[in-house]
Amino acid sequence: MHTDARKLANNAKIEGDLCIVGAGAAGISMALDWNNSGKKVILLEGGGFEYDNKIQDLYSGNSTGQRYYPLRSCRLHLFGGTTGHWGGMCAPFDHIDFRKRSWVPDSGWPISLEDLVPFYKRAQGLFELDAYNYNLHYWQKEYPALTPFPLDKNIIWSKMWQFSPPTRFGKTYKETIVKSPNIHLYTYANLTKIVANNAVSNIKELIVKNLEGKTQRVRAKKFVLACGAIQNARMLLASSDVAKKGIGNGNDLVGRYFMEHLEIKSAELWLKRPISTELYIFDYGTRKPRAELALTEGIQEETGILNGSASLTPLVMAKQQMPLIDVWSNEDPRKSFDKLVANFRESREQNASWQNENGNTAFELFTRMEQAPNRNSRVTLSNEKDALGVPRPQLHWELTDLDKYSIRKFYHILGTQMGKAGIGRVRLEEFLWDEKDNSMPDRLGGGWHHMGTTRMSEDPNKGVVDANCKVHGISNLFIAGSGCFSTAGAPNPTLTLVALSLRLSDHLKKG
Amino acid sequence: MKRRKFLLASISAFVLSLVSLWYYKFRSTKIEALSYPMDLSKICDRKTLIGIGTTHRKLTDENTKNYLEELLLQDAVVIETNLKMSLRNKVTEDFNTGNTILIDGWLLSKTEARQCAFLSMSEVN
Ligand SMILES: Cc1cc2nc3c(=O)[nH]c(=O)nc-3n(C[C@H](O)[C@H](O)[C@H](O)COP(=O)(O)OP(=O)(O)OC[C@H]3O[C@@H](n4cnc5c(N)ncnc54)[C@H](O)[C@@H]3O)c2cc1C
Numbered sequence: 047m048h049t050d051a052r053k054l055a056n057n058a059k060i061e062g063d064l065c066i067v068g069a070g071a072a073g074i075s076m077a078l079d080w081n082n083s084g085k086k087v088i089l090l091e092g093g094g095f096e097y098d099n100k101i102q103d104l105y106s107g108n109s110t111g112q113r114y115y116p117l118r119s120c121r122l123h124l125f126g127g128t129t130g131h132w133g134g135m136c137a138p139f140d141h142i143d144f145r146k147r148s149w150v151p152d153s154g155w156p157i158s159l160e161d162l163v164p165f166y167k168r169a170q171g172l173f174e175l176d177a178y179n180y181n182l183h184y185w186q187k188e189y190p191a192l193t194p195f196p197l198d199k200n201i202i203w204s205k206m207w208q209f210s211p212p213t214r215f216g217k218t219y220k221e222t223i224v225k226s227p228n229i230h231l232y233t234y235a236n237l238t239k240i241v242a243n244n245a246v247s248n249i250k251e252l253i254v255k256n257l258e259g260k261t262q263r264v265r266a267k268k269f270v271l272a273c274g275a276i277q278n279a280r281m282l283l284a285s286s287d288v289a290k291k292g293i294g295n296g297n298d299l300v301g302r303y304f305m306e307h308l309e310i311k312s313a314e315l316w317l318k319r320p321i322s323t324e325l326y327i328f329d330y331g332t333r334k335p336r337a338e339l340a341l342t343e344g345i346q347e348e349t350g351i352l353n354g355s356a357s358l359t360p361l362v363m364a365k366q367q368m369p370l371i372d373v374w375s376n377e378d379p380r381k382s383f384d385k386l387v388a389n390f391r392e393s394r395e396q397n398a399s400w401q402n403e404n405g406n407t408a409f410e411l412f413t414r415m416e417q418a419p420n421r422n423s424r425v426t427l428s429n430e431k432d433a434l435g436v437p438r439p440q441l442h443w444e445l446t447d448l449d450k451y452s453i454r455k456f457y458h459i460l461g462t463q464m465g466k467a468g469i470g471r472v473r474l475e476e477f478l479w480d481e482k483d484n485s486m487p488d489r490l491g492g493g494w495h496h497m498g499t500t501r502m503s504e505d506p507n508k509g510v511v512d513a514n515c516k517v518h519g520i521s522n523l524f525i526a527g528s529g530c531f532s533t534a535g536a537p538n539p540t541l542t543l544v545a546l547s548l549r550l551s552d553h554l555k556k557g
Numbered sequence: 558m559k560r561r562k563f564l565l566a567s568i569s570a571f572v573l574s575l576v577s578l579w580y581y582k583f584r585s586t587k588i589e590a591l592s593y594p595m596d597l598s599k600i601c602d603r604k605t606l607i608g609i610g611t612t613h614r615k616l617t618d619e620n621t622k623n624y625l626e627e628l629l630l631q632d633a634v635v636i637e638t639n640l641k642m643s644l645r646n647k648v649t650e651d652f653n654t655g656n657t658i659l660i661d662g663w664l665l666s667k668t669e670a671r672q673c674a675f676l677s678m679s680e681v682n
Contacts, residue, residue, distance in 0.1 A: 313662075316600040407600075458657075461664025465652035471600055473662045 048224045050094070051235035056260045062086035062230060064554065065252065065266035067237045067281075069223075070127020071540050072526040072547040073272035074215045075172055077229050078222065079551040087229045088266060090254060092236035092273075093124030095220065097380065100257055104236065104432045105277075106377075107439035111423070113371060113488045114306075114443045119379035120494050121274055125233060126216015128274065128494070129540075131383050134212025136173055137180060137205065137537035138166050138545075142343045142353055143416070144533075149350035150448070152303070152419040155532040156504045156513040165545035165552075172544060173210040174218075176335075180206040182325075185335050191324040194337070197463050201345045204325065204337035205355045205536070211333065235262065237273070238436050240285040240293050242520070249293075249523045255434045268522045268554060272547070275304070275529035279425045279499035280439045282510075282517075294500070294517040299510050301425035303501050304441065305417040305534040306492030308354070308449055309370060312478060313411040313457045314361060317470035320405035326358040338414065340536065341459060349459065351452035353536040354415025356460065364410030366393035370491035411457065411472070414493065416534035418448040425499050443492075447484040454478045495539045500529040515550045526550055590640035591629050592676035594669035596648060603676075610677030612660050613670045625675045629668065644668060 054060075064080065066073045069091035080087045093101040101124065107117035114120075122130045139159060146154030167178040179185075182204045186192050194204045223231050232254075239253040252264040271278045279301040283292035294300055325337050338355035346353060359367075373389045376382040417423070423444040427437035454474070461472030477487045503509025506518035515530050517523040526547040528539040535542065597606065614620040619628060629644065651657060651666030658670050665673075 318596055318599045458659075458664060462652055462655060462657055465596075465657070465664070465666060466649065468596065468649065471597065472664045474659065474664065476662060479659060479662060 047226065047229065048231045048233065051232045051254065051262060052256050052258045052260065054260065054262055058262045060088055060230075060232065060254075060262055060264045062088040062264075062266045064088070064268050064270070065090065065264055066270045066272055066526070067252065068092070068127065068271065068273035068277070069125050069215075069231065070272065070274060071129050071132075071215055071544055073270075074126070074219050074223065075169070075544045076270060076272065076526055076547050076551045077231075078172070078219060079548060081222065081226045081229060083228060083555075085228060088264060089223065089229055089231045090235040090237060090252070090264065091125050091231065091233045094233045095125050095216065097122075097124055097130075099378075100433070101234075102379065104434065104436075106432070107276075107441060108428060109441040109443060111441075112443040112445055112486060112490065114441060114492065115371065115374050115382075115494065116377045117276065117439060117441060118377045119374065119382045121276070121496075122379055124216065125220065125231075126214055129213065129215040131379060132212055132494075132540060134173070134210035135207055135538045136175055136210055136541040137207045138162070139535040139537060139542050140205075140343070140353060142346060143535035147347070149347070150352065150418055150533070152421070152508070153533050155502060157502075162542070162545045162549065165548040166541065168548050169541055169544040173213050173541065175208045175210055180208070182206055182337065189324065189334060192335075192337070193323045194325055195321065195323075195339075195464075195467065195469055197467050197469070199342075201342055201459065202463055203340055203342055205340035206335050206337050207537070208335050209333040234258075236434055237271075237281055238284075238434050239287070240269070240281060240523070242285070242288050242293055244288060246289045246293065247519060248521050257433060268524065268557075270524045270526050270550070270554075272526040275496035275499045275527055276425050276439055276441065278525055278527065278529045280427065280436070282500070283425075283427050284436050294510050294520060294523070296519065297507050299501065299508075301499050302421050302423070303419050303498040304423045304425055304443065304496065305419060305498040305531070306443065307495050307534060307538070308413060308415045308417055308445075308453065308486075308490060309493050310413050310453070310487070310490045311364065311369070311410055312356070312413040312453055312475050313460070314473045315358065315409040315411050315464065315470060316473065317407045317409075318468070320407050321469070322405035326409075328357075328359070339411075339460060341456060345459060349455050351455045352416050352418055352448060354413055354452065354456060355536055356411040356413055356456070358409040359412060360406045361408035361410050362406075363393045364412075366396060369489035371489055374491075374494075407470075411460070413453055413456070414536065414538075415449070415453060415456070416536055418446050418452075419498065419501070419533055420444055420446050445486055450484045450486060454481070493538055495528065495534070497528040497531040497534050497539055500525045502530045502532045514553045515546065524550055524554070587640060588679060590644055591626060592672055592679045593641060594648070594672040595641060595645045597665070597669045597673070606673045607677045609660050609663060609665070609670065610673030610675065613658070613674040614677065616658075616660065619671060619674060620678075622675065622678050625671050625678070629671050629675065644672065
């Protein structure tokens with residue numbers, strides 16, 4: 047069922063069993079899981095089915111610290127959420143991503159990879175991916191040309207990726223949601239305030255507004271915030287009528303530990319002779335899996351570095367590509383997206399030589415690495431308000447020495463291994479030369495992956511939500527999405543955040 | 558008597574020139590090996606190798622040919638025909654043991670970096 051909230055009466059009341067706020071990857075996955083369940087599920091979406099500039103403007107905000115994408119354009123504010131722009135790169139987290147690591151402060155999840163595996167399996171289908179198998183040997187049976195470099199397996203391994211078409215949740219799941227007998231989708235229903243009881247132990251209702259000046263109240267037994275990591279934190283912080291510091295923020299943790307993936311061209315790989323393997327090359331025409339070079343848990347522990355991987359792009363092609371942070375600079379997400387697509391397409395079309403049959407000898411090595419959890423990297427509220435009267439978000443993206451050290455060390459290890467195997471040599475980018483320089487250059491980008499602002503921990507002093515994504519101290523408020531990640535993990539987050547949301551969904555059904 | 562002297566002198570001159578020819582050949586083969594980072598040469602052009610060598614000399618105190626030669630020949634089996642290969646093996650061994658150095662961004666074995674330094678000082682350069 048679908049209702050345009052702008053057409054509802056002012057002050058109308060909406061009631062149901064479960065209320066999910068935000069119809070992006072997390073919210074839609076959860077709602078679909080409740081389809082035909084007999085329970086009345088309210089799905090509130092701030093935008094409509096089409097892009098609307100005024101709605102998108104509700105996402106505007108400022109940032110300080112490490113240069114970041116415009117907050118207005120790095121997410122999408124409509125039904126389907128940011129899957130309208132995502133790239134579809136999917137891989138599960140590694141074991142080590144969940145572990146408490148002595149060399150990574152504030153690391154460790156209260157759940158393990160095994161806890162998520164059944165939900166990863168279910169999430170695969172939502173993204174139209176193949177079987178839940180990220181083992182190189184499995185894929186080699188189908189694609190024999192996926193041969194890895196002959197590197198020391200105790201140190202380097204091939205981290206496999208699968209590619210979603212990419213599934214645009216807004217298009218793919220609209221009909222199912224709209225036709226569902228028990229999912230009640232409300233578009234143009236923007237959450238502006240979460241109202242708690244006096245003891246702040248329970249959520250009473252949500253205040254929802256639209257730009258037509260109407261307000262509605264939503265009551266449910268349980269509430270799930272699925273608005274994305276920046277927006278979830280913003281909504282909790284802005285709901286400060288009863289809880290002065292914001293809901294769930296008794297321990298001053300909401301909005302803190304904002305994390306991104308560190309994405310930057312970091313080195314070049316020069317081979318002695320061309321190696322013809324399809325394993326590392328992204329094939330634009332197909333959805334064939336590919337690998338990135340990653341370091342084993344053992345060597346990460348030995349050298350005290352973060353988890354990450356390096357992708358290979360033929361240098362002739364990569365040289366034409368601008369840094370992502372320069373490409374995605376427009377406040378209008380559609381313009382930034384078009385520029386991103388053009389950046390990739392042109393570099394590919396102008397340099398057909400990268401498709402050399404004998405293989406290439408020179409590659410760009412591009413880092414994708416978790417950011418170390420950092421309390422000072424955070425989302426707060428600014429003094430400015432949006433058109434619905436909600437304080438705008440203020441992002442301070444702050445990195446630590448461990449981030450830079452890890453990237454530098456990663457390429458030292460990779461370079462040593464390439465030399466040892468007699469394959470070739472690695473040349474590091476200039477920003478990595480000086481061991482004493484811990485700053486990151488302005489061309490560092492992120493993956494548009496917002497994580498950690500409502501981090502998970504069993505200890506309320508260390509996290510906003512518990513292992514079931516329930517906000518500590520509040521009986522009926524849950525968070526879905528990558529805001530719950532305790533650490534960022536090496537791979538892109540969406541497969542994991544959907545798996546986590548499906549796990550939350552299971553938990554709610556049991557309760 | 559004069560004839561005998563002349564013969565002796567000619568033979569000595571011949572032997573001497575043979576020896577110096579042999580020495581010259583040995584020396585130039587050696588210099589060639591010392592200034593030829595075999596694997597790196599497949600990746601970098603001569604100008605880049607010389608650039609790496611020049612930076613290496615600036616970064617370290619390894620900036621005389623004699624000293625570089627001494628360092629390069631340490632542990633290497635100095636057999637004329639095998640020098641190139643033994644230095645190549647030394648390069649691999651450097652990577653195995655982490656005896657590496659970062660020069661102009663290149664993560665290199667110390668041996669090949671020294672070979673570049675030797676090249677950058679060599680008269681053939
Ligand atoms: C260019 C780009 C490429 C990307 N590529 C990848 C990739 O290859 N792989 C990967 O894993 N990830 C990728 N991502 C990230 C991915 O898009 C996000 O991780 C994912 O969409 C997050 O899902 P979500 O449901 O938490 O948030 P969103 O998808 O952002 O959904 C949030 C929803 O909440 C709604 N909402 C917000 N505020 C309110 C409110 N107050 N009231 C009601 N509704 C509200 C929004 O309109 C939206 O529909 C990419 C992102 C971008 C921008």
